Amino acid sequence: MFEGPFLDGMLRVARESGRVEFRIVNLRDFTDDPHRSIDDYPYGGGPGMILKVEPTVRGLESLPPPLREKREVVLLTPQGETLTQARVRRLVETGDVVLMLGRYKGIDERVRSFVTREISIGDYILSGAEPAALVLADAMARLVPGVLGAQESAEGDSFERQILDSSYYTRPEEFRGMRVPEVLLSGHHAKIAEARRRDALERTLRRRPDLLENAELTKKEETWLRSLGWSGR
Numbered sequence: 001m002f003e004g005p006f007l008d009g010m011l012r013v014a015r016e017s018g019r020v021e022f023r024i025v026n027l028r029d030f031t032d033d034p035h036r037s038i039d040d041y042p043y044g045g046g047p048g049m050i051l052k053v054e055p056t057v058r059g060l061e062s063l064p065p066p067l068r069e070k071r072e073v074v075l076l077t078p079q080g081e082t083l084t085q086a087r088v089r090r091l092v093e094t095g096d097v098v099l100m101l102g103r104y105k106g107i108d109e110r111v112r113s114f115v116t117r118e119i120s121i122g123d124y125i126l127s128g129a130e131p132a133a134l135v136l137a138d139a140m141a142r143l144v145p146g147v148l149g150a151q152e153s154a155e156g157d158s159f160e161r162q163i164l165d166s167s168y169y170t171r172p173e174e175f176r177g178m179r180v181p182e183v184l185l186s187g188h189h190a191k192i193a194e195a196r197r198r199d200a201l202e203r204t205l206r207r208r209p210d211l212l213e214n215a216e217l218t219k220k221e222e223t224w225l226r227s228l229g230w231s232g233r
Contacts, residue, residue, distance in 0.1 A: 048105025
């Protein structure tokens with residue numbers, strides 16, 4: 001599952017640039033039985049299988065000393081704190097991050113003593129944490145300086161600025177009666193920036209008004225948003 005995404009798109013660029021290194025650990029390499037089992041039935045009974053503590057911890061301890069001694073060990077689990085852009089940025093700033101993937105019914109509770117943080121990508125259930133790990137890896141890699149072609153592309157994304165991004169258009173100027181806003185064709189950079197800011201604020205108000213509670217707003221912007229129906233903070 002993991003090889004494909006790391007060979008294409010932004011994750012491939014991040015890896016080939018040398019700015020991001022990905023190391024994938026197969027827990028089956030740290031088992032003792034002929035079947036290379038990494039799961040077993042839960043003590044006390046119940047449905048499902050539990051990820052075993054022994055191969056999981058052995059896999060963690062197989063990492064090079066720098067990764068063992070100074071790193072965040074993140075368990076991807078629906079019981080974790082919800083992933084946000086702010087949390088992604090904090091993880092990037094820590095440097096080395098180990099993503100530990102839950103699977104089956106759950107993990108042996110003793111694994112948690114080796115975990116420094118638990119993260120969920122949303123309130124829904126997956127059959128395994130692999131997709132969640134790819135989401136987090138992509139979100140982190142694009143914030144590493146030099147990975148994206150233009151750093152402002154990442155810094156201007158939705159949630160990086162605490163509000164949603166503005167609308168964007170490309171050619172043609174008109175399609176089936178729908179025209180690109182004139183201000184975007186004007187070449188007036190200050191007016192374009194102001195128009196995009198207002199568009200982003202209005203879009204945030206309509207779609208994610210909760211984000212405005214922590215957004216950096218000028219008094220003029222607050223007044224304008226209230227005229228659109230914002231209740232303020």
